[in-house]
Amino acid sequence: MNINEVYKELSNIIPEEQLLRDESMKDHTSFRIGGPADLMVLPSEVEHIRHTLKVCQKWNVPFMVMGNGSNLLVMDKGIRGVVIKIANTFNGVWIEGCCIRAQSGALLSVLSKKALQAELKGLEFASGIPGTLGGAIVMNAGAYGGEMKDVVARAKVMDAQGNDFYLRNAELEFGYRTSYVQKKGLIVLEAELALSPGRYEDIKAVISELTRRRQEKQPLSLPSAGSVFMRPPGYFAGKLIEEAGLKGFRIGDAQVSEKHAGFIVNLGNATAKDVLALIKVVQQRVKEKYGVELKPEIRVVGEG
Numbered sequence: 001m002n003i004n005e006v007y008k009e010l011s012n013i014i015p016e017e018q019l020l021r022d023e024s025m026k027d028h029t030s031f032r033i034g035g036p037a038d039l040m041v042l043p044s045e046v047e048h049i050r051h052t053l054k055v056c057q058k059w060n061v062p063f064m065v066m067g068n069g070s071n072l073l074v075m076d077k078g079i080r081g082v083v084i085k086i087a088n089t090f091n092g093v094w095i096e097g098c099c100i101r102a103q104s105g106a107l108l109s110v111l112s113k114k115a116l117q118a119e120l121k122g123l124e125f126a127s128g129i130p131g132t133l134g135g136a137i138v139m140n141a142g143a144y145g146g147e148m149k150d151v152v153a154r155a156k157v158m159d160a161q162g163n164d165f166y167l168r169n170a171e172l173e174f175g176y177r178t179s180y181v182q183k184k185g186l187i188v189l190e191a192e193l194a195l196s197p198g199r200y201e202d203i204k205a206v207i208s209e210l211t212r213r214r215q216e217k218q219p220l221s222l223p224s225a226g227s228v229f230m231r232p233p234g235y236f237a238g239k240l241i242e243e244a245g246l247k248g249f250r251i252g253d254a255q256v257s258e259k260h261a262g263f264i265v266n267l268g269n270a271t272a273k274d275v276l277a278l279i280k281v282v283q284q285r286v287k288e289k290y291g292v293e294l295k296p297e298i299r300v301v302g303e304g
């Protein structure tokens with residue numbers, strides 16, 4: 001692979017401290033799992049992203065985009081090619097009336113805090129989701145009755161050829177944990193969130209209540225990627241897994257959480273192989289017992 005040539009060309013316009021060679025993905029995922037990425041790019045300008053796409057195309061090197069790594073299972077041999085990490089080097093936020101405009105690397109927790117400070121309501125549901133705006137739009141992230149579909153007015157995206165354009169809410173084709181952006185492999189650059197005026201105390205009370213519920217139910221002190229499976233129509237994945245007797249079931253250091261059976265947690269040195277084997281056991285048992293197919297919500301990337 002021409003990764004050295006890619007590095008050389010990228011370093012013409014991207015500062016070297018934003019180009020990381022053989023970067024361990026354990027340090028970039030909430031699961032704390034994953035082998036090294038050949039080259040990680042931390043863009044701080046749209047042109048860094050466009051340039052990276054062009055250079056990868058020129059040298060025929062694969063690339064993928066990530067945000068905060070909170071919905072990713074990276075395989076143990078890591079990722080060949082380039083990982084464009086759109087997170088804390090690309091996270092500008094602007095309040096414009098009742099709208100929040102932000103770059104895609106801004107964290108949802110930061111955005112919901114800014115909305116609170118500006119007395120804007122509508123983003124309370126997102127306060128505890130540990131992802132970026134871009135990752136949340138791709139996944140149509142949601143919680144406690146709210147989802148990105150309810151707040152995104154429009155998003156600026158880029159295709160693999162480096163063309164950028166806007167997509168309005170209806171064009172983003174949001175569905176349960178899916179979007180047009182996900183289906184077409186587009187890159188989210190920026191988005192505008194349409195919120196409405198609210199009272200500081202009311203917004204704060206909702207965020208506090210949702211935080212309390214999350215802390216009570218979810219294993220937040222252990223590394224995970226959140227809910228492993230999508231909600232099967234008519235059921236709750238966690239409840240089915242618990243009733244199948246799998247709470248606490250463990251392969252290596254990957255364990256079905258004792259606190260919430262919809263989560264798999266890393267007890268220390270779990271590998272992606274352990275997690276995938278555990279996912280398989282859970283799927284088989286739930287299928288045998290209830291005839292329900294559990295589909296993973298987490299995105300598996302890299303080489304095993």
Ligand SMILES: Cc1cc2nc3c(=O)[nH]c(=O)nc-3n(C[C@H](O)[C@H](O)[C@H](O)COP(=O)(O)OP(=O)(O)OC[C@H]3O[C@@H](n4cnc5c(N)ncnc54)[C@H](O)[C@@H]3O)c2cc1C
Nearest residue numbers: 067068069070071131132134135136141142143188225226
């Ligand atoms: C403790 C915990 C709790 C969670 N709770 C919730 C919850 O309540 N609701 C919920 O929906 N999710 C939840 N999640 C999952 C996760 O936080 C969300 O899916 C989040 O939206 C992922 O954002 P990210 O930036 O971490 O994306 P990543 O995990 O980095 O990437 C996810 C996907 O988005 C793509 N992507 C990321 N950024 C971009 C971009 N700028 N452009 C194009 N593609 C991009 C990646 O290629 C990948 O396919 C939870 C996770 C954890 C660990």
